[in-house]
Amino acid sequence: MSEVTPDVLKGTIASLRKVVRHHERLYYVFDEPEISDKEYDILIQKLRSLEEANPNLITPDSPTQRVGGFPRDGFVKAPHSSPMLSLDNAFTKNDLLDFDRRIRDLSGLAIVEYVGELKLDGISLSVEFSRGHMTRALTRGDGLIGEDVTQNARTIKSLPLLIENEEHFPLQFEVRGEVVMDLRSFERLNSERLKENQPTFANPRNAAAGALRVLDPKITASRTLNFFAYMIPAANPPFASHQWEVLEALHSMGFKVNPHRERLRGIDEISNFYDKWQKQREGLPYEIDGLVIKVDPLSQQQILGTTAKAPRWAIACKFAAEQAVTVVEAIDVQVGRTGAVTPRARLKPVMVGGAQISRTTLHNEHEIARLGLHIEDSVLVERSGDVIPKIIRVVKKAQNRRAFQMPSCCPICNTTLVRENDEVIRRCVNTNCPARLKESILHFSSRRAMNIAGIGDALVDQLVDQNLVSSVADLYTLQTSTLAKLDKMGPKSATNILENISLSRAIPFPRVIFALGIRFVGEQTAQLLANHFLSIRTMAAASLEDLQEIKDIGPRVAEAIQIFFGESKNCDLIDQLEKMGLQLEQKAMQTTGNRLEGVNFVLTGTLPTMSRDEATYLIEQHGGTVTSTVSTKTNYLIAGKTTGTKLAKAQEIGIKIITEEELRGWINKDNN
Ligand code: IVH
Numbered sequence: 001m002s003e004v005t006p007d008v009l010k011g012t013i014a015s016l017r018k019v020v021r022h023h024e025r026l027y028y029v030f031d032e033p034e035i036s037d038k039e040y041d042i043l044i045q046k047l048r049s050l051e052e053a054n055p056n057l058i059t060p061d062s063p064t065q066r067v068g069g070f071p072r073d074g075f076v077k078a079p080h081s082s083p084m085l086s087l088d089n090a091f092t093k094n095d096l097l098d099f100d101r102r103i104r105d106l107s108g109l110a111i112v113e114y115v116g117e118l119k120l121d122g123i124s125l126s127v128e129f130s131r132g133h134m135t136r137a138l139t140r141g142d143g144l145i146g147e148d149v150t151q152n153a154r155t156i157k158s159l160p161l162l163i164e165n166e167e168h169f170p171l172q173f174e175v176r177g178e179v180v181m182d183l184r185s186f187e188r189l190n191s192e193r194l195k196e197n198q199p200t201f202a203n204p205r206n207a208a209a210g211a212l213r214v215l216d217p218k219i220t221a222s223r224t225l226n227f228f229a230y231m232i233p234a235a236n237p238p239f240a241s242h243q244w245e246v247l248e249a250l251h252s253m254g255f256k257v258n259p260h261r262e263r264l265r266g267i268d269e270i271s272n273f274y275d276k277w278q279k280q281r282e283g284l285p286y287e288i289d290g291l292v293i294k295v296d297p298l299s300q301q302q303i304l305g306t307t308a309k310a311p312r313w314a315i316a317c318k319f320a321a322e323q324a325v326t327v328v329e330a331i332d333v334q335v336g337r338t339g340a341v342t343p344r345a346r347l348k349p350v351m352v353g354g355a356q357i358s359r360t361t362l363h364n365e366h367e368i369a370r371l372g373l374h375i376e377d378s379v380l381v382e383r384s385g386d387v388i389p390k391i392i393r394v395v396k397k398a399q400n401r402r403a404f405q406m407p408s409c410c411p412i413c414n415t416t417l418v419r420e421n422d423e424v425i426r427r428c429v430n431t432n433c434p435a436r437l438k439e440s441i442l443h444f445s446s447r448r449a450m451n452i453a454g455i456g457d458a459l460v461d462q463l464v465d466q467n468l469v470s471s472v473a474d475l476y477t478l479q480t481s482t483l484a485k486l487d488k489m490g491p492k493s494a495t496n497i498l499e500n501i502s503l504s505r506a507i508p509f510p511r512v513i514f515a516l517g518i519r520f521v522g523e524q525t526a527q528l529l530a531n532h533f534l535s536i537r538t539m540a541a542a543s544l545e546d547l548q549e550i551k552d553i554g555p556r557v558a559e560a561i562q563i564f565f566g567e568s569k570n571c572d573l574i575d576q577l578e579k580m581g582l583q584l585e586q587k588a589m590q591t592t593g594n595r596l597e598g599v600n601f602v603l604t605g606t607l608p609t610m611s612r613d614e615a616t617y618l619i620e621q622h623g624g625t626v627t628s629t630v631s632t633k634t635n636y637l638i639a640g641k642t643t644g645t646k647l648a649k650a651q652e653i654g655i656k657i658i659t660e661e662e663l664r665g666w667i668n669k670d671n672n
Contacts, residue, residue, distance in 0.1 A: 009050070013057055016047045020063045021162065028158040028226075029256045032604060032644035034629055061133055061162040066155050067221045074215070075147040080126060081174055082233050084140045085306060087119075087292065087316040093271060099293070099315045100267040106312070107300055111266040115243045116273040118260050119290040119316050120228055122180035122208045125153060127227075130172050132163040139212065152212055153179075155221035158228075158256040165253070168239065175255065177229035181208040182286045185224040194366060194424060202392055203382075204287050226286075229255035242296045259606075259641065263296065278319055290318040323382045324357075325395055326350035331362065331375055331404040335412055335435035337443050338519045339427035343368060343404065345379075345391060352381055357389045364424045365406050374401035410435070431569060437471070438464050440517050444472040448523060449515035450504040454497040462486045471569075472515075473576035475501050508621075509583045513539070516570075519560040523613075528552060529561075536574055536584040540565040595666055596624030599635045602650070605642025607660040615660065622667050630655060638663055 004012075020043050027033045027040070035043075044063065051058050058065065090096045103112050126146065128136045137153035138146030153159060156179065163169065181189075186204040193200050201207035211223040229250040231243075240246045244263055251257040260277075264270050270293055277291055295301050295313040304312040330346040343362040350357055360381060362368050371391060373379065376398035383389045409416055410428035412435040417426040428436065438460045445452035452475070463469040468482060478501070483494035507515075513536070514526035521529070532550050533539035539561070547558035564570055578584055601619050603612050603626060610618070615638065616626045630637060630649045637650040637657045650657055 009054060010057055013047065013050050013054070016043065016050065017062055018164070020044055020047055021160075021164070024063060024157060025160070025254050026645065029251075029254060030644045032642075032646055034645070036628075063161075066157070066161070067217055068151065068154070075149060075213070077141065077145050078136070078138055078148050079145050080138060080141075080143070081128075084124060084126060084143045084146070084176065085310050086143070087314055088310045089290075090315050090317045093274070096270055096274065096293070096315070096317060097267060100270065103295060103304065103313070106304055107295075109300075112300075113242075113296040114264045114270060115247070115294045115296050116262045116264045116270065117230060117247075117292045117294065118258050118277070118284075118288045119292045120178040120180050120258065121203075121205050121287040121289040122178040123205065123212055124176060125149075125179050125212070125227065126174055126176045126233075127153065127159065128172070128174050129163060129169075132169070134159070134161045147213070149212055151217040152214070152220040153227075155217055156225045156227045158226050160254040163253050169253065170234070170238065173237075174233055175229050175250065176231045176233055177227050177255070179208050179212055180204065180226050180228065180286045181211065181223065182226065184285065189223060194364070197366070199370060200367075227256060228258045230257070230292075237298075241298055243294050243298065243301070244296055246298075264293070274317055281319065290316050292316050322352060323380055323392070324350045324352045325378055325380055326357075327378050327398075328373065328375055328391075331368070331373075333407060333411055334361075335410060335428050335433060335439070337436055337439035337517050339429055339433065339436055340425045341407075341410065341417055341428060342425070343406065345373075347379075347381065350381065352383045352389055355383065357381060357383070360389045360391060362391070366424055368404055374398070374403050376401045431567060434464050437469075441469065441472055441475070443517045444515045445475075445504075446515075449511055450507050451511075452497070452500045452504050454493065454500055458488060459486065459497075471573050471576070473573055473580060476505075476577075476580040505581045505583070507583060509536075509586045512536075512577070512582055512584060516564070516573075518564045520557045521561065525553065525557060530586045534586045536578075540571070540574065594623040596622040599624045600633055601626050601663075602628065602630050602634050602637050602646060602655075603640075604637060604644055604646040604650075605640035607638070607640035610660060615663070618667060619663070 020040075023033065023035055023040055023043065033040075047062070048064050051062065051064055060068075090099055100112065104110070124140045126138045126140070127134060134154070135150075136148060137150045139149055141147055154161060181204040183204060186201070186207050189207055190200040201210060207223070208225055211220050211225055214220055230247070232240075232246055232250070237246060237249075239249050244261075247257050247261055262269075262273055264273055274291060277288075281288055293315050295304060301311070301313040306312060327348040328345045329348055331343050332346060333341050334344050335341050342364060345360050345362055347358055347360065362371075362373070371379075371394055373391065373394055374397065377394045378396040378398065380392040380395050381389050382392050406426065407417065410430065410433055413428065413430050413433040415428050415430040415433065418429050419426050430436070441455065441460050441463070442457070444450055445455040455475075468478065469475060478498060480491065480494045480498055483489055483497060484491045510523075510527040510530035513529055514521065514523050528550050529539055533542060542561075544555070544558045544562060547553055547561055548555065574584070596619055601624055603615055607615060619626050627634070630646050630653070632653060634650070634655050637646060637655050638660060639647050639650075639657050640660065647657070
């Protein structure tokens with residue numbers, strides 16, 4: 001082997017870092033990876049081994065050096081370069097009108113240009129850069145003096161440690177933004193903490209604050225945080241004359257900038273933006289507590305100036321109250337499809353965030369203990385990013401409060417409840433329990449499973465309670481006359497439902513597996529199982545080892561599948577479903593048409609109505625293929641709302657770009 005000179009080695013490491021940084025940016029900032037996780041792992045591992053062999057060449061901005069340092073005793077305090085102000089609030093449309101009027105009066109303009117942004121509900125952070133290197137991160141503190149959380153902030157993957165095209169930017173500059181934890185990471189963190197008997201966080205903001213202010217950076221690194229940049233607190237940033245351009249510049253520097261920003265002209269467009277987000281906020285993967293409206297031209301911002309507390313050029317608009325106080329009238333328990341018994345609070349009905357709430361889950365006994373909740377107590381309920389309301393805390397203990405006792409037997413079938421392997425949850429193990437059957441039918445019929453519209457709680461209650469259905473297979477033998485006699489049913493709705501049931505026979509095999517409701521078998525696992533075993537019979541006969549041959553299927557899932565098919569009741573069910581004509585085999589090419597045969601697609605950005613999984617499914621159903629990277633083999637790029645690189649690449653190599661609507665148009669032709 002030829003001798004590698006130190007300079008060559010240094011160069012190799014530097015260019016490897018550049019490549020890793022590029023892919024991290026695509027993944028964490030743009031949400032558009034170009035390589036697989038495995039390929040990324042190989043790259044970072046290569047960098048790590050080169051650095052381990054040459055520790056003198058390690059630099060603090062290397063992607064391998066995000067988690068460093070040791071747990072500390074406390075945080076050092078430091079003053080902000082300029083105060084981190086807060087925002088004035090608008091609670092109603094009238095407040096917004098006043099705001100716009102004030103700005104028009106002060107600026108003398110007839111119509112003011114604004115930027116509308118989401119008000120992310122997290123922790124604000126000020127991050128300093130020197131010659132492109134991230135040098136310090138401070139929390140807001142009291143607005144004048146913050147806490148130095150640099151080591152922790154370095155672990156946030158969407159926050160760049162190095163700005164590469166630094167020559168375009170000032171030698172020293174500061175970026176302010178919000179650190180947020182998305183709802184999925186929040187739920188995951190809380191359920192892990194519950195399992196370990198640790199107190200849970202009340203909301204993602206507290207969880208993000210906790211993660212940012214722990215003394216050990218390793219803990220911050222283990223909690224997925226995101227940094228969204230929203231401003232550069234310089235009077236005259238040389239590269240921008242408008243807030244809009246500041247955001248674009250931040251994005252091109254490699255910062256994550258929230259994509260839901262809009263340029264708004266005048267109050268009418270502000271008002272539309274507000275209405276849109278009041279409705280759409282539930283669909284976001286993180287929490288927002290309102291919107292921020294900012295005057296766009298920085299020159300006007302300067303003229304308007306700030307008060308001691310807040311800038312005059314911006315306002316935060318809050319949405320209708322998402323919290324309310326009500327009384328817990330009772331606590332009952334609900335038996336799920338897998339037998340899990342969960343306590344549920346019955347609430348005195350109350351309006352929260354525009355919807356009436358009368359019940360909410362309490363998850364398990366530990367949650368009740370954590371809240372210190374008794375029946376008759378007054379509680380604060382909240383509807384957050386997800387639609388499911390939750391109890392935040394007890395606000396007043398009732399004098400006549402009663403403690404809740406978790407039952408030891410199933411409230412429906414009286415079977416003794418069992419707690420498996422130290423699980424927090426107790427389960428009803430009776431597979432014939434009517435409550436479990438009801439939940440199984442609801443799951444079987446749900447949109448993502450057999451998609452049988454019209455089957456809801458009220459109908460399922462009647463079907464099971466009147467012994468009309470004793471397994472999901474019985475749905476396929478129901479008669480119009482039987483259904484039509486039920487409460488709130490008539491011949492027309494009965495016929496519709498039966499038609500929907502009948503149509504579900506065509507639902508493809510992977511979704512049938514999912515619909516069976518085997519514990520731990522979600523949609524993705526069902527797809528893996530279908531692809532691997534090709535028929536329900538081979539799948540049912542598979543040993544634990546056979547099952548675990550599939551990548552991503554571990555012992556827990558394999559065991560659950562074996563338990564399911566080990567029950568004679570379930571084997572009978574499969575026989576019956578086969579007789580009813582359901583799809584229990586994976587057809588070699590299970591498509592509903594071949595219009596897209598041989599056509600290769602790449603998806604990018606957020607599509608207007610479908611998730612990427614749904615679009616992929618639809619394309620595959622019609623004979624097409626979907627790949628993740630744009631290449632000369634790509635026939636079409638389906639582009640949603642995006643600022644990513646796939647679009648640019650497709651344009652560069654002349655790939656045709658289409659919309660979701662056009663795709664739907666082609667497919668509909670197939671269905672005719
Ligand atoms: S601009 C001068 N933009 O809201 C203050 N703030 O109530 C400029 N926040 O402390 C703040 N999303 O932590 C701004 N898109 C956004 C924001 C945002 C969330 C937070 C920020 C600030 C608080 C003010």
